[in-house]
Amino acid sequence: MLTKNPAVLPIRKPNTLRSSAPTKAIGGLIKSIASRAMRTSIACIALVAVSLAVATSASAQCDPQWQPFDPTTASLPGTNNPVLASTMWDPDGPGPQTPKLVVAGSFTVASNVVVNHIAAFDPATGEWAPLGTGMNNWVYALATLPSGELVAGGSFTTAGGVAANCIARWNAASGQWAPLGGGMNGDVRALATLPSGDLVAGGIFHVAGGVSASKIARWNALTGQWAPLGTGLGDGVLALTTLPDGDVVAGGFFGTAGGVRANFIARWNAATGQWAPLGTGMNGEVYALATLPSGDLVAGGFFSIAGGVGVNRIARWNAATGQWAALGTGMNGLVLALTTLPNGDLSAGGGFTTAGGVAANNIARWNAATGQWAPIGTGVNNTVHALTTLPSGDLVAGGSFSGAGPVFSVTGAVAASRVARWNATTGLWAPLGSGMNGLTRAFTTLPGGDLVAGGNFIRAGGVGANRIARWNAANGQWAPLGTGMNGPVYDVITLPSGDLVAGGSFTTAGGSGGNNIARWNDVTGQWVPFGAGLNGAVHALTTLPNGDLVAGGFFTSAGGVSARYIARWNAATGQWGALGTSISGFVYDLVTLPNGDVVAGGSFTTAGGVAVNNIARWNAATGQWTPLDTGLNGTVSTLTTLPNGDLVAGGFFTSAGGVSARYIARWNAATGQWAAFGTGMNNIVFTLSALPSGDLLAAGLFTTADGVAANRVARWNAATGQWAPLGTGVDSAGDVGVYALTTLPNGDLVAGGDFTTAGGVVAPFIARWGCVRTCDDIDFNNNSVFPEDADVIDFFNVLAGGECAACNDIDFNNNQVFPEDADVIDFFNVLAGGTCP
Template identity: 30%
Template sequence: MRTPLRDTWTYRIAAFLVVGVVFTACGDDSPDPAPVPDAGTEVDAGTEVDAGSDDAGVPDAGDNEPDAGSGDGGEPDAGTSCEPSSVTDLLDNGEWDPRFSIGGVSGMDGHVPHIYDLAKTPSGDLLATGYFRWFGAQASTPLIRHQDGQWRPEPRTWSQEIPGGAGFSAVAAKDDTTLALATNDTFGDRGGEVWIQSPDGVQVIGHFTGLVRTMAYVRDELWVAGQFQLEENGAIGLAIWDGTAWKLPPGGPADGSVYELMLQGDDVWVGGAFTRVGGISSNKVAKWNGSRWESYNFPIAGNGVYALTLGDDGTLYAGGTFAYDFNADGVGSIARWNGVRWEMLDGGVSTGFYPGVVTDLVFNQGKLHVGGCFNFVNGQGYGNPLALQANALALWSPESGWENWPQAISPNRTVWYAPSFCGDEPPVTFAVWEVPIQRFLLDGDRIYVAGTLPSIDGAASQSIVSYEGGQWRAEGAEPGHGLSGGAQMLAVGGEQCTVHALGDISHAGGAAVPRTVLQFTDAGWQALGELPDMECLDLAVNAQGDIYVACIDWDSVQSQLLTWSGTEWTSLGDLSAHGFISKLTLDSLGRPWLTSMVESTSRVVRWTGTQFELVADGLDGPVFALALRPENDDPDRPAFVVAGEFTHAGEVPARRIAHWNGTTFEALGDGLTTSPITAAYGPNGIFASTNHEQDMDGNPVQGRLMLGHWDGTAWRELATPENGMPGPLNEEQGGVHSFRKLAFAGTDLVVVGTIFPADGGPTHAYVFNGERFLPIGGGVSALTMDDIALTPDGIWLGGNIAEAGRGENLLPTVGMAHFRRRAAAP
């Protein structure tokens, strides 16, 4: 099953993006004195080319061919170029690398993949369903099955269209081949259909507004529960399909939502937000014993009961969002039935000052396993020495009370947008469906945990993991080389032109990694030693393989330029006199150059090999971009361009961009009318991209350059329809393109950013060949595009990337994308 590229999260919510629901998708990048940095094989660290002479005062557009050059005696060698030999040939004969999938399941760009529900068939197969469309590198329906010891996509494809195209929120199995499914539209008005899938095909048996949370077969009848109203008979919260028609619960309807169904022998327990069900009064919890309803009236205030389970001794436990006083004691949301009434369980769960939320419960091996949205158990978190920290998972036993769930740590990252719902928001938001820890399923002694979680501990499998015997295990698809988190910084260097990555990454290729630089080799990702506890802003690697990372040490409140010795990270030297680093790049011989800021003034500094040396000073504002001219008569004194939020470069008036000719600053015409995002210096001259901004009256600032080229006398906009760049989506509502990174391969300019063509064409990644913009491999689907690196075998892109390609060539590529020369057929 393949899905066209236009069916992406960002396209489907584009109208919302324009007005700022997700600013990064249709807006521009806000300037920052230390933005997410340039890195990798940048325009200013490539092969030596002439970009115009200095004697004209202002650089011309340049017209010479690249020349690798050679170092002077005693100087470092520039090394071999890592650029592709021909970008044009690569675009004509390239393909996206399929190796960068992840474990578990994955989906389109934007909204995080989600497993909403788990079920077991009579023969013991496990089912998982939700919102996803990839199983490893394989296209998948939003339903997977665990059979004979391994997960695989449910092999059926449906002629029946899923309303909204998102997936399913609930699943139940009548037998091994007959399943009930409730559809879910993540993006549109909440509503859907109830399906029966059998060997004969799909039968749509019901339609509803709202969402279904759980379903179960009870003596061959399908019970459907959730926050919904069924169109066919008007049932609210709970409806029953008897095989031919819909009916109300025995005795009468529920008068509110039903979030939980628990089956125990002939008994059916229901939990929710109702006050009556089956003709009896019973607040939030009731039981159908096969012949009549029994009340377990739950008087504690709150949104409702989301989970029920029974202990080994038959004690009934309830979880959800409830408290005696939401503002006073800050605890609640888990209770037990003592045989007469409900009582809060040992201080409950807390987010700190307020009660937490419990989304599911399971009792196993004498302990109650608790999942949801909470930070503490055993009382209010702050100022309470008895409270235990807990990251959404905890254990409780009748003998010893609360304890930590072993290894239940998840400082784990994802490239997708995860709504920050906890489950205690107003019911109209359907918040409980978006809690990261969503569902448990007990199979023997193994507990499956599902939701939007990217991983737990070392088990990196998006949306589903399992726990048994004190160990967490990955579930779903086997991982490829994809990343948990995006590669915000890329660099290429060393004799083998090795790709290096740095970013907010917790797992690479399914393995947990420290916060450090990763190297991609034939064996996959290799992590260097953990970086010091600093904020690291930029990455660069030279042809000799020297690795540099620019960081700020907030403990000592100063910048450090770190290098990898082969065994540890060491500082190059004292930078305290130069303030805080904002940008890092390399000169043509592989030596670091920096921009930094001292109080309100920025400067350019270089590393001579023994010390930091001031090159230029007097920029009266922060610098966002530094790009060196690739070819210079004296490699110690290259020309360069800086861009930022300044008005003067030394004594020279220069609005937001200035050129250093080797001895002095000079203006580039009237400068830039809006804040710059990035700049590049290549064989064809100087290029800059800027933000879309509005004046005090709310009107767009005129003269903004999406991608401007300094032709030697004036700035010229390149990103025009005449040059092959299609107009932006929803342009009339303020939709714009913005280019975040630029990198030269010879005279071709690789550009990435927020690019949403109005015609539904390729997104986010293009090459400008001097005449036209050409898409890279059908485009990339991503929340952010953060960096570019070039190697002889292709173009590497980093960011919050989920997919690449179009149509039949669409594939998952998570955190990283690599467009390579097409592999020869065997």
């Protein structure tokens, strides 16, 4: 048996020693090697083939760490949280740098870059970049100064690690953030630049730079001081714009301006220094303002009257007549963002589904010539908070959406996470980045080692994949399973035949019927329904020893037969039926015990008419439900069995069988008693995975396990009885969690959820815990001469079991599996100037 020599460690050469492509001489050498191999190396190749066939692949020790699951999932098609503001910014004015799009909000990741609430996108290169270390809290507003500096306002207290109370400016030359005076004592929600170069900030503050300033203040660019605008406004400011004469218009949720009645909108006269209402104002909040080329003003928000005129969420102020007027029939929902297009048209975004009576998903365009509203493509699938026009005329929308175009499409909708670009020439939406775009909820491994992931996403690895996708272990590529589902997938399992079953909240699978459950035929490549399916979501799946399928979830009938929350599919008859006499509440997970019994966990108090607490056992021999002691005092989210037959439950409970057990507990199969795992976790456990060693993996929303810091995922050591973290875990901020765990054939752990970083590395929605795989140098014999015949000869010699003290080990691709075909393939790929897979 070939073994990896632990004494011979891979020696890394400087990057200068490896050329990215073979030179003419190297190319000739490779041809020579190949030619000679054809003539004289048949015996050597045969020996290698025999060695690979008979050797038992070994695994080496390493220090595992978190990493993206694969290169295609190492980025997001946008940002990981809402974009609330955007603007164009030229870092060097007339200099050679191209203008950048700056977006800001509540996000911490943009594409493949870790950022903090603000990021810059280069439309020319398609690259994202951070602006220093960003802010420590949300950014709501952006503006640029005539000096070229960028200003951000929000609810933060530091910018670039420097104290900056709710407002800061970025100096592109120094690459540093700096405060604007003493800042504000409350949120800054809107910014506007005056013709003089001064800056106006509005929000929910009453002090600016130590000076009393009610909800609005002016920064003097010459003196570097804050000053109030009169006596300010009676309540919060949410929008600002400047008029051609230099006057400032403020919108928000105030009722007075400068002590004068002004309903939700007011004008600051730059000449007189006085506030004045714009007619009788609105009857609801103003969230967005835009000045048209004509000098007229457009306001959007949550109002139905403007100046006494009936309008729907949007209205136009005529600068000549001083009157408000409707823009067509307006929108049927909130207007939160406005911008003008190069031809004078207006774009509006928000939370609506019609504009001017025409279907328009959250974004629409007002044609200045025809006076009509029109959709912008098929829009986006959630709220738009920000709009910016690029120099090319393209439009960028930012908000809370996850896709542009249809929510479900048989060809895969455009996955655009919180930011998307509308091409003014082609009329198509496109993301600003690539990768998986939504929550991963479930995994299963197919017999050949391929991984299947299910969840809420519509793209995986750069390909359209509606809620379910398959990762090919051989070529490392993602592919859709047919046209997928039209709703989320909550669980997936592999049948003994190699077919796949998916359950969730969908009505079609592969474009045909499949009410919440469907089967993927791996031979035909088609989705097949299970009869008429179920009338509610499926959250859990398991199989019985005879091949029958059991489903649990939120349904009350299966195939038209009464089956409350749990049902059985008879593989022989192709019919649905109840499992016992049903359960009284939702079922979240199922597990089949070695003897064929089924355990159900969820949120219920009776099973088969027997009192149980959130967990119950179905006896395959008697067909009866029985309790597991006194059960648990809260919802059970996940179940698994250990190699010794014990059962483990995780969820949202604090006691099991009357014993204190926080969020995780163990049922001893021999004694029939519940026990705790140390002091448990500090929050919900969503998923469990038992390892062959007897160790246990748990994941969810927790940040500690048995008092030890463990962000969302932890490992229980069966030998020591201790919990330990897996590195620094995944995102620990907010309510992000891990919902799925599985292990690959090589022993790597895969975690899925709604996180976007793992171990500090960008790994959206799916991450891998294992050894980092990078190929060794091509100078295999470490004589500093390469490429050369000797490297190839020595490689095959070691592969065949020979000795070479100076050589690298034979695990060339460092995937901890050797010897294998991939080591040979990768060796010659790098030798030819290729990259390490």
